[in-house]
Amino acid sequence: MKNTILVTGGAGFIGSHLVEALASGDSNTVIVFDNLSTGRIENIPNLENVSFVRGDVQSEEDITQLFSEFTFDYIYHLAAVASVAESVNHPLETHRVNMDATIYLLEATRFQEKEVHKFVFASSAAVYGAEPTLPKTEQSIVDPITPYGIDKYASEKYVITYGQLYGLNVAVARFFNVYGPRQNPSSPYSGVLSILVRVSKQLRKGKNSLFQIFGDGEQIRDFVFVEDVVQGLILLATKKEIQAEAFNIASGEKHTIHEIITICETILEINIPLSYGKTRKGDIKQSYASIDKIGKIGYKPQFTMRQGLEKYMMYE
Ligand SMILES: NC(=O)c1ccc[n+]([C@@H]2O[C@H](COP(=O)([O-])OP(=O)(O)OC[C@H]3O[C@@H](n4cnc5c(N)ncnc54)[C@H](O)[C@@H]3O)[C@@H](O)[C@H]2O)c1
Incomplete structure (x- = not known):
């Protein structure tokens, strides 16, 4: 069956590797949605089944337009201001991208006519903050210490709550250093x-x-190699039994x-x-x-x- 897949932030570092992997299955059509603030057009694979839509995730109008043109089977939400330091210097501006935009996307997904198979959100080890207990498991104390970490955690909570309240199929990936x-x-x-x-x-x-x-x-x-992160993201999207939970993606x-x-x-x-x-x-x-949790569903760093x-x- 043909799948239409949205990758926000698909012109960026991690997103472009994900797009490459998804587009290699010819039954997939991949839509990259990105404002090219840190991403580059050259990063997007030049393939027939990959399309680029330039837009801003913090614009409700852009998101509405996107969802009026396409119906998505899978959504990977990676667009963000990925710099912790930038969030410390500009907490309000980064909040709009790193959190508000997540709600716009969740709302658009909730009201999409067809049920999405999975909405996967790219979170970060930054949610754990400086609490010293190691290794970090998904049960570890969450105590973010920067606006970036706070927005990632708040977004995670929205994503999981949309799963619980509205039955949206969702998963959260907490990347370590990619x-x-x-x-x-x-x-x-x-x-x-x-x-x-x-x-x-x-x-x-x-x-x-x-x-x-x-x-x-x-x-x-x-430090986890980007291709292993892609492996983890695709697992979270395609394993049906995964619903409304967070997983570490790391090397172990x-x-x-x-x-x-x-x-x-x-x-x-x-x-x-x-x-x-x-x-x-x-x-x-x-x-x-600790990568034990995602290991149980088949993740194995290569x-x-x-x-x-x-x-x-x-x-x-
Ligand atoms: N690189 C890491 O080690 C790491 C670790 C933890 C989490 N993450 C998360 O993974 C995701 C991808 O990070 P990355 O390292 O590839 O960074 P990146 O900066 O290369 O990618 C982010 C992409 O999002 C796009 N973007 C930014 N703001 C946007 C907006 N308002 N509208 C549309 N597109 C926008 C950028 O142009 C870029 O293409 C981010 O959510 C980041 O927070 C990354």
């Missing part, structure tokens, strides 16, 4: 790995470069920043010069996940840190 090709390294708030990979490539070409660590380099993170591995630098140095046979700056506001010392980094570095 890395991989097409992650933008040019903003000062970029993912640490995209910056590290850029620095490594410059050094490999014989250029001078330096990698700046905020803090002592011993902070622990769970933990690494310090120093360890990751060593892996990069080994892969590329280089030395990466380091400089150390102050810990950034809101940075958490340790964050890693990439170790080294394999993911090798694939990332081969790209371009």
